[in-house]
Amino acid sequence: MNIVLPLIALVVGFLAVYRYAPAMPPGWGDFVAIAILAGFDALVGGVRARLEQRFDEGVFVSGFFANMMVAILLAYFGDKLGVDLYLAVVVALGIRVFNNIGRIRGLIMTRRIEDRNANAAQPSP
């Protein structure tokens, strides 16, 4: 049930903040959106690493927060410089998320096919 606990955590985190959060200063919206995207990218990357059996919680958690910070900083400085670095971050992270999801799907599918082949081979002694 390893996948259930994180999902519950996601919902709990959402509801807790959604219910009781004070109003965020206007102008932070873009940065929070970027942070969410970066966080989601790290999450998907973590799942993929787990499936490829090279997961390390230190790398995962530090990557999650560091990516978020870097994404926010890039968007912030882009904003200050008048360059849409925000878009660069969105595009880069979006591509990564899609790549990782594709890899995850591929890995799960490969496992299923291997499973089926193993099951088919077993009954005949």
Place this chain on the structure above:
Amino acid sequence: MGVATFWHGKRHWTLSMVVVCLVLGALIGVQVHSQKLRGDTEVGRQTGALVSMLTTSQAQLDQHQKEIERLRARVAEYELEVANERGMARLRNEELQHRQIALGLLPVGGPGIQLVLGDSTMRAGDATGTQTLYVIHDFDLVQVTNELWAAGAEAVALNGQRLIPGSAITCSARLIRVNDVTISAPFTFLVIGNKENLVSALNIRDGMLDRLRVLQFQVELTPLDEVVIPPVAVPPQYQYAQPVTEEESP
């Protein structure tokens, strides 16, 4: 290894996943919450705009009401004066005087400015172009006049010629004519109006005087406490325009 066993791993994986998901969920919560609030304030802002429009209209309404009251008082005054023939004559005389000033039929005096414009000290050959670039043309004077009226001038004379509605500044055979009288450089404008306003309006960046100064035209602008402007020599004649009374107008 099957899919089911595949998902079973160290507790650390679950723990770090839970932490990360909690944070991510919280961030999404903040974002969704503030997006919803933003939608609410958008409605609030529109309401605010409508309220301010209403307030402005109310203020205008009040102003119009005051104007109506003022005009009513004026009507009452007239009615009162009608009873008294001499009073009526006095009022008519006042009214007439105002119209005469507006038409330039009376000499007028007051604070204002004097503006003298002379041809440029530059000569053809100093720079590119011919000498016509460095003399003052009728259209320069028209533009200066326009700027004077725009700056709130109440009476203007150019080289002693009172400018009235219908005064034309023209050029024929290299002679400038105003009110059908030929004038020549230097051109002296006498203007009655608010001195500070006139000076600052004429000296505005990239204005007419600014452009003349760049080409080294002689520009002398002096504010004066007392300017006397002569009346127009030939009052305008109206041959075609006839007054239209309220009932006749469409």
